[in-house]
Amino acid sequence: MHPRYFLVASAALAAAPAFANQLAVEVTGISDVRGTLMVAVYDSSETFDGEGKPVAAKRAEVGAGTVVVTFDELAPGEHAVKLYHDANGNGELDRNMLGLPSEGYGFSNNGGRYGPPPFEEARFTVDGDTRISIRLR
Amino acid sequence: MANTALLPFEGEVLALWEGGSAYRVAPDSLETLGLKNWGEGLAHMPFSAHPLPERDGSYWNFGFAPYAGAGGTLVIYRFRPGAGMEAVTPLPLPFPGYLHDFAQTDRHLLFLVPPYRYDPAAGRTFVDRFRWEPETGSRLLVLDKDDLTRRQVFELPAGFVFHFGHAALKGRELRLQLCWYDSPALMASGMTSLVAHGQTVSPTHARASTVVADLGSGRAALETSGTVLEFPGFDERADPAAALLYGAGKAGVAGERPVDTVAAWNPATGAVDEYRYSYGVQAEEPLFVPDDSAKPGRGWLLQTYLDCNAGFTGLNVFDAAAVGAGPLASATMARALPLGFHGTFLPA
Numbered sequence: 001m002h003p004r005y006f007l008v009a010s011a012a013l014a015a016a017p018a019f020a021n022q023l024a025v026e027v028t029g030i031s032d033v034r035g036t037l038m039v040a041v042y043d044s045s046e047t048f049d050g051e052g053k054p055v056a057a058k059r060a061e062v063g064a065g066t067v068v069v070t071f072d073e074l075a076p077g078e079h080a081v082k083l084y085h086d087a088n089g090n091g092e093l094d095r096n097m098l099g100l101p102s103e104g105y106g107f108s109n110n111g112g113r114y115g116p117p118p119f120e121e122a123r124f125t126v127d128g129d130t131r132i133s134i135r136l137r
Numbered sequence: 138m139a140n141t142a143l144l145p146f147e148g149e150v151l152a153l154w155e156g157g158s159a160y161r162v163a164p165d166s167l168e169t170l171g172l173k174n175w176g177e178g179l180a181h182m183p184f185s186a187h188p189l190p191e192r193d194g195s196y197w198n199f200g201f202a203p204y205a206g207a208g209g210t211l212v213i214y215r216f217r218p219g220a221g222m223e224a225v226t227p228l229p230l231p232f233p234g235y236l237h238d239f240a241q242t243d244r245h246l247l248f249l250v251p252p253y254r255y256d257p258a259a260g261r262t263f264v265d266r267f268r269w270e271p272e273t274g275s276r277l278l279v280l281d282k283d284d285l286t287r288r289q290v291f292e293l294p295a296g297f298v299f300h301f302g303h304a305a306l307k308g309r310e311l312r313l314q315l316c317w318y319d320s321p322a323l324m325a326s327g328m329t330s331l332v333a334h335g336q337t338v339s340p341t342h343a344r345a346s347t348v349v350a351d352l353g354s355g356r357a358a359l360e361t362s363g364t365v366l367e368f369p370g371f372d373e374r375a376d377p378a379a380a381l382l383y384g385a386g387k388a389g390v391a392g393e394r395p396v397d398t399v400a401a402w403n404p405a406t407g408a409v410d411e412y413r414y415s416y417g418v419q420a421e422e423p424l425f426v427p428d429d430s431a432k433p434g435r436g437w438l439l440q441t442y443l444d445c446n447a448g449f450t451g452l453n454v455f456d457a458a459a460v461g462a463g464p465l466a467s468a469t470m471a472r473a474l475p476l477g478f479h480g481t482f483l484p485a
Contacts, residue, residue, distance in 0.1 A: 095178075097212070097227060098205045102180035114204070114257065 022129045023071040025081055027060075029136040030104065035062055035087040039069045041079050045119035048080045055079070062087075080122035081108040085136055104136035112137060141186035142479035144196075147218050150481070153186035155200070155237065156263070164483060175214075175222035182212060182225075186479065187238040187300075189246075190373065194218065197246060197282075201236040203255035203267075208232045213246065213285050226285045232276065235267060235324070240301035240313055241282075242377070247313055248278040249298040249348070253321055269321055271295035277350055277357050279311070291350045291357035297321040299343070302369040302404075305377035309353040314382050314404050316343035316367050317359065343367045345382060345402045364402050364409050368422035368479070372457070375433035379405065383438055383457065385420045388413045395419040399440050399453075401460045410460045417446040419476065425457060426482050434458060437465070443476055450474040 027037055040057040042048035047055075060069045062085065084093040085104035096102045108124055111117030124132060143162075144151040151159040151173055158181050161170040174180045183200030190196055195217040203209035208230035215224040234250035241247060252273035260266045274295050281287040302314030322341045345366040350357035366384035375381075386400040388411070397420055400411035414420055423440040438455040450473050453464035 094180075096180055096182050097178045097225065098182060098202050098210060100181055102178070 020072055021074045021076050021126050023074050023079070023126055024129070024131040025069045025071070025083070025108075026131065026133040027067045027069065027083065027106070027136065028133060029106075030062055030065070030067065030085065031136075032085070032087045032104070033062055033064050035085060035089050036060065037062055037067055037069065037083055038086055039081065039083040041071055041074065041081050042119070043075070043077065043079050048082070048119040048122065049116075059086075074126050076127050077125065078123045079108075079126050080119050080124070081132065081134065082106075082116070082122070083134060101137075106134040106136050108132055108134060110135055140478065143481040144188055145481060145483055150483075153184065153188075155185045156183055157181045159184055175216065175225075179222065179225065184214065185236070185238065188214075189239065189241050191215075191241075192243070195220075195223070197239075197241065199236065199239055199246075199248075201234075203233070203235065204257070206230070209234065209255060211236070211248070213280070228280075228285060230278075232273070233270075234276075235297075235321070237299045238301050240304045240315070242304050242306040242311065244282055244306065245304075245311070246280040246282060246285075247301070247304055247311075248280075249293075249296075249301070249315060250276045250278050251297045251321060252295050253297070264324060267321070267325065269325070271320075277313070277348055279350070279352070289352065289355065291348075291355065293348065293357055293359055295319075296359070297324070299324075300367065300369050302382040303371045303375075303377040303380050306352075307378060309351055311348075311350040311352060312378070312404070313348040313350070314369070314371075315346055315348065316369055316384070317346035317361055318343050342387060345369075345384070345404070347404050362402070362407055364400065364407075366400055366402055367396065370423065370425045372425055372427060372434050372436060374427060374431070379433075381434060381457075383423050383425055383460075385422060385440070386411065396421075399423045399438055399455060399460055401438075401457065412455065412460050412463055414442060415446075417444065419443045419445060421476060422479055423455070424480055424482050439480075439482060441474075441477070441480070443473055444469075448473050 037060045040054035043055045056071045094102045107122045111121045141154045150162045150164050152162045153159045159173040183202050188196045188198035198214040200212040206229045211228045213226040216222045233254035235253040252270040254268045275293040277291040279289040297318040300316050304313040342365045344361050345364040346361040365387040369384040371380045381401045385396045386398040397414045398411045421441045423438040427436040436457045451469040454466040
């Protein structure tokens with residue numbers, strides 16, 4: 001093996017503690033190829049249903065097609081994801097006159113047809129490496 | 138999704154539904170060009186499939202959001218080719234309802250609000266969330282075009298309306314033509330079965346009807362006819378006090394025949410001039426296309442139909458003034474097309 005590749009591989013291994021749980025969130029249905037996806041992971045109904053702090057959050061540049069956002073080092077157990085597509089880069093989910101989102105958004109388990117789903121409906125279990133798919137609304 | 142009706146606009150065609158923004162469509166290829174976003178804060182706003190033309194070339198439209206506020210929010214739009222959206226006026230409704238279409242006089246916008254309450258707890262789908270409350274009765278809502286916050290509300294018997302014809306104002310008396318259902322059964326169960334099974338046996342029929350409202354006394358009355366009629370249309374050039382209402386109907390209310398006629402109903406006399414298709418043919422919306430004579434009522438009715446016996450779709454052209462004489466011209470396809478809702482006529 002070339003030394004440089006060996007170094008990269010061992011650095012990656014070193015960053016991942018034993019028994020790490022990685023969550024990969026695959027985001028589909030992106031129609032506007034601009035801006036950033038804002039993805040947040042929660043681990044309780046208190047934080048997900050309220051305005052609480054997520055256990056992890058990431059932003060990801062939007063590209064054509066599917067975007068995969070990964071979170072390392074999550075504790076095993078129940079989680080829920082909410083995300084939105086900040087297409088115009090103003091740092092918030094834009095809404096129309098009636099308060100409905102005018103930028104893309106989504107939740108784990110793909111609920112949210114009539115407003116944000118409760119944690120109860122959006123939750124899933126992170127156990128080892130986990131992959132979920134969310135389609136933008 | 139945007140599959141209810143079409144509006145030619147600024148060299149494009151707007152594909153309209155009612156739950157959200159229209160989609161822009163290329164007139165020749167019918168390729169989807171994207172969401173019609175009228176401006177900031179207007180993306181995904183409810184926008185009905187039935188805009189009304191104003192005499193100055195602009196358009197009125199409305200959007201109804203039953204989920205916004207106690208009775209829902211009625212949003213009135215005024216837009217103009219070349220100028221875009223000129224005014225957006227949200228109006229909270231003080232009572233529940235459902236709105237699909239509206240009508241106008243020179244001075245008013247007219248809505249029939251059925252006692253159909255949106256309740257998020259009542260069901261999982263949008264349609265399932267409406268509850269029929271006939272004891273409340275229906276209401277005619279009259280808005281002043283010059284000041285949309287000025288309104289008059291008239292009590293009517295409980296009933297349901299998808300589509301309107303023309304309206305005339307003579308003195309203080311308003312006469313509004315519409316297709317009246319005694320219940321919302323077609324929306325409540327008919328649409329669900331249509332989506333689930335691709336067909337529906339209409340549990341109820343709309344009858345060509347007139348609402349007469351006295352703007353002075355605040356009283357209104359419903360005059361129903363025995364004529365089954367839906368997908369109404371009329372000649373925009375005609376005096377609304379004398380114009381005929383064209384539509385697709387059923388030859389006789391009884392039985393479970395499909396919509397099988399094209400009809401011209403005279404609201405003033407109740408006279409009906411109709412052409413009836415043979416058994417097994419389902420008729421669709423007839424479109425009134427004015428001729429070049431500028432004479433009110435002179436023009437053609439274009440009607441597509443599905444021949445279920447022979448398995449093809451056809452198009453008939455009728456003289457609007459002599460519907461009962463049968464088609465002047467016909468064209469047929471070698472295949473059947475799915476039934477549609479509303480069409481539009483684009484001159485070649």
